[in-house]
Every structure is written in structure tokens, then in C-alpha cells.
Amino acid sequence: MHDFTYYNPTKIEFGKNKENNIGHYLQEAGIQKVLLTYGMQSIKNSGLYGKIISSLEKANIKYVELSGVMSNPLLSKVREGIKLAKDENVEAILGVGGGSVADNAKAIAAGALYDGDVWDFFTKKAEITKALPIYTVMTLAASASEMNGNSVITNDETQQKYSIGSIHVNPTLSIINPELMMSVTPEYLAYSAVDVIAHSIEVYLTASSHPTYNAMFVESIIKSVMHNTEILLEDPSNYEARGEFAWVAIQALNGLAPAGTQGGSFPNHLIEHSLSALYNVAHGAGLAVVIPAWMQWYHTKNPKQFERFAQEIFGVQSADEGIQKLKEWFEKIGAPTTLEALHIPRDAIANIAENASETAKVWGMQDLYTQENITQILQKA
């Protein structure tokens, strides 16, 4: 067991109709004015927007709105939100949507209390020391952004997709109502499943030291997400499956899985961020392409854990078979597993690899993830 600090003070309110209490929760915390941020039309079409507004008004919470947050959320939108938050003196940021909306809310919350350019936090030129309180109402389960201090933002000027990680942007409270997730399309459900599996296996497969308990914990998450994805593809309104999926998605990236491990990293996210920064593919779709390729390239560096993965998750013996089974499962649920399926030309590989190798320097992973090695990985995709 490697030394660690575990601290996750986000409160989760899980269950039916809990979104109707958002005004009450804000009021309890003494908050009088929020910046409400969300994506496009979907929360208006579903009626969720109306419920949120009604709850805010009932609790006398004033609000200003920032809509139009897109998946792979953009720095330009974050800057727009920071200006609005400052001009309007809001006291909290309320994100209603999926991981992109939550990530956007976090970046605004940190930027609103910072005099410099918020991008400084992403390039590690500055450290986050405070942020406005963040509240989320989630409509998609995948990122675990609702219970961690991570935010990934794409700089639309430079095509850099960079991240922050700070306890100051852990949401104060997140509302998870599985019913709000029932309208997720089969495609996005599949991408979400891949994302959760990616969060689960990154440290599991790369750590130099990994306690057995952590392995069992991660395997439980993977088994649950696979099982419940299959149920939901058949029966999208299955509440139990939707609920378990939502909860294990959070468990995959709320700090528990890596606690006590050493030397883990996030190479699949590293490479995928460049795919989606340059080609705006859905994060989970990009991961489904990167993961089998990366696994084929990497598995000889950690053969025992890859064999364990193969045995525990698929009941097969060799790393190769495990990788093949995972790829087949991605295909079965409708996730792409080749660059071609993402409509990314093979002659783009050099460019993607160059972009990713720059991120690797920011993440301290440049020794292994050189442009050459990333090119090798992508050539397997």
C-alpha cells in the first residue's frame, strides 16, 4: 500500500425526483444567486429545465443562464461563463447535464475567483486555491465529474484538450436521479460504458504497485457496468440497471480505485483527448478506439495484471484473449474500435500523436508516451 490521502467531501443525493430539491439545497447553504449552465435543448424538451427553474424560484434563488455547453466543452464557453459569473456576482455554479456541463461548471467556478486567465490552471502555470461552490444535476453517467475534482476543457484556439484536478472544484452536492438518464441514446450509453471501463482500467493496468483489494473493487465496477449496459440496451427504462450504472460510474473515478496504488497513469485518456480535440469525436467513442490498440501495445509491460483482467472479466486465460474479448464487447454494444469507424484518416496519425505527445509533457508522461510510441499505438487502431 502506497501512502495516500483520500478526501471526497461531495454529497450525493441519489434517487427519484431529487432534482426538485435543488433550490432547497442551495437555500440551506445560504446561496441566493447562481449561474445555471447547461447544454442545448434537451433539458428543455425533457421538462427538466422547467423543474429546476421552478425549484429555484420556490426557494427564492436568483439565477442567470449560460446555455450551449457542448460535449468536449470549450474554453471560449468557460470564459463566457466566468465573465457572466463575475458581472452578476453569482455565489455558486449549477450545472445541469452530463460530464461536459459539470466540467464546464468547475472551470467557471475556479475562474470566477481568479484574476488571471483560467487556462493558466490547465497549463499548470497557476494552482487553484479557491472556487465558487459547484452543484450538479446529472443527466448522463460516465465521467464521474459529479464526484471528483477533475475538469477537461478544450482550448478552441490551440486545439489543446487539457485538464485540472483540484479538491476546490469537487462539487458540493450532486443530484443523481437515474430517471433523468433514461433518454440517453444507445450510442451514448455505449460510449459512457467505455468511459467508465477506461476510468477503471487505466490505473489497474498501469500501476507498478496495486493492492488486490483495489483489483477486486475495480473488477466489480467493470462487471457491473458491462452487465447493466447490456440490460439497458434491451430495456432503456430499467430503473435498477440505470441506477447501478450511474453509481458505479461514480465509483470508478471518485478517488477510491487508485487509493494505495503507485505509479498508475491515464494513457488512454491522454491519447483520446487529442483525438477528440482534433476531430471532436465523442470521448467514449475515441476511448473505444484507443483502448484495444493501447492494450495490444502495452500488455507485455504488465503481463500479470493483463492476465488477471482476462481471467476475472472474461474467464479467458491469456492477455491477448482478454484484449480481443474487450474489443468484441465494445463492438457488440455499438462502440467504434477503429480510426476508420471514427472517420479519421490514417494520415492524421502523425498529427494526433504530436498533439498527444505535447499533452504527455504536461502530464509528466513524456518518457513513455513519445510521438513515436503514440504513433505505434494509433497504428494498431
Added chain:
Amino acid sequence: MHDFTYYNPTKIEFGKNKENNIGHYLQEAGIQKVLLTYGMQSIKNSGLYGKIISSLEKANIKYVELSGVMSNPLLSKVREGIKLAKDENVEAILGVGGGSVADNAKAIAAGALYDGDVWDFFTKKAEITKALPIYTVMTLAASASEMNGNSVITNDETQQKYSIGSIHVNPTLSIINPELMMSVTPEYLAYSAVDVIAHSIEVYLTASSHPTYNAMFVESIIKSVMHNTEILLEDPSNYEARGEFAWVAIQALNGLAPAGTQGGSFPNHLIEHSLSALYNVAHGAGLAVVIPAWMQWYHTKNPKQFERFAQEIFGVQSADEGIQKLKEWFEKIGAPTTLEALHIPRDAIANIAENASETAKVWGMQDLYTQENITQILQKA
């Protein structure tokens, strides 16, 4: 998935030598004076006391001391601590020891900010609305008291062993250094293992609704605790095993296991509390006697989950075999499994059952756990 709120803001500082930072952590929080509470001589003999004092003095933290906390901590000691905390105007309670010391610290922390009698909280006559911040340095892993809001105290006048559960007494910060746990005796290691298994199986075996993910999560904890107990009985200074044991003990009772379940209860704890209130047996020893008896009495009420337990933990098919295997494992690690082994006469059963049936009323479990039924259970022990 049943609705739930998950909120656990305790920070865990896990690793070697972290106890030397306790003064620093208190200083960071702006705390200038603490009540330091602990058990008997053992932390002085081990040198831990000296390290704590040195760390406090280095950080200019003033302290007053309350020693002599015993296992099955007593209300009289809590009251002594509350008086001291009030007289000395301490700003936090620092418990150094095992679960009893942590429980004692919590009761003092709540009582120090209450004008009435602290026992009111245990009898549910009053609700905890605030408490002094609590810090712990743990020397024993079992109770998970270091990362929850529970405290169990025995009223030495009335022989009632009652509990509180409040977010206000979740420790602010707990230090877990597995090295501090290496001197735990084989007996107490066994009792601790039983306690962790008890925390794991109570809701697992009694909930009317229990998601599969929660089952896998709990089974991972049980497998880990059994595996690491066996390692530690052979090799008490095995850091990895000591560390994993300490961390999974926390996972068993930090609120994650029951999240989303419905209708779970803690009957084994209910009955054991009366054993230890009346006969002052070690909590884990009492549980090792109660659990197999309760399982034999209860398993037909939830046959599927008992079969799952048998299959997943022991690879056997029937509930009966699973119960027998667990009992054998308790015996293998040196835990008692009969009242006789605890030196409790069989004619005491009526008295224990009466005491426990009173607790059942406080816990809202009186419908099933009548004096008659508790008697039936204890007769199997």
C-alpha cells in the same frame, strides 16, 4: 436502487509516519488547543504518545489529556471528558487508539457543545446538531469509526450499550499508519476481522433490496479481510497486509456498502452489544459467537443471498455449508464461537435477551427481535 444520500467528508491520511504530522494538520485548521484522549499504557510503551506530543508541541498546539478509555467505552469516561473539554475550552478532540477511543472522542465532541446530558443523544431524546471537530490517529483497524459518524457507548450505571450516528461526529481527519497496528495481538486481530465481516454482512444478508454491485463490493471486502488476516497471523509485520486490512475495514462501514440498498439492519450488533454490555467481552469476540447462531436462525428468511454468500466466499453451494464454513474460519483464526468459550453461562441467556430486546426498541427492530426470538438465537450459540 433505493434512494440514498451519500456524504462522507472525513479526510484519510494513510501511510507511514503520518502521525508525525498531526500537529501540522490541526494547525492548518486553525486549532490551538485539543483534548487528547487515549487508552492505557500501550501508546506510551510503543512511543506513539511521545511522537504525538512532539508533533503537537512543534505546532504550538496546547493539549489536555484524558486517558484510561477502555474497550467497550464507558459513559462515565465520556462525561469526564465533556467536563474537561468545557472547563478547558478545547477546540477539538484528538483520539489516539482504536475504535473505542474514537467512539469516546465522538461522544465527548458532541457532548461538549450540548447543555443537556450527552446520554440524551444515545436514547434518541435529543439530536446532535453540532460537535467539536474530531481527529483520530488509529492503532487498530476494525470499527471504521475513523471514517463514519457512529459511536457506541456503554452506560455503566444502566448497562445499556447504545449508539449514535451523526454526520456531525464524522472525524475531520483520521491518520491510518499500518505500522502503528503491527503490535495488535493475534486475538485482537481475529476479533477485528470478525468485526469487519460483521459490518460487511449485516446489510448484505438482511436488506430486502440489495443491488448486485453492492454485493460484489461487500464480497471484495470479506475476501480481502480473510486473506489478509491469514497473512497477518503468520507474519504480523507484513505492511501490505496490515495496510489492506486497515483500508478495507474502513470501506466496510463508511456508508458505501449500504448505498442504494433497502431494509437492512444490524441484528448481530444489536445482540452483541448486550453481551459486551453485560459481560464486557471484546466486541469482535462477542460477534463471532452471535453471527453463526444468528445466521442459522435467519437464513431461511433470505435464502438467495445466503446461498450467494456461501458460493462467493467459500465456493460451497448451500447456505448451511456457508454458515458452517464461516464458523470454522472463525475457529481457525482463534475467535470464540460459543457462549461457553466466552465464559457466559447458559442461564444468562434470558437476561441478555431482555437487554437486547430493549435495544431493539431504540433501534426500531422490536418486531423481529423480541426477547423470545433473541433467546432462540442465543440458544444456538
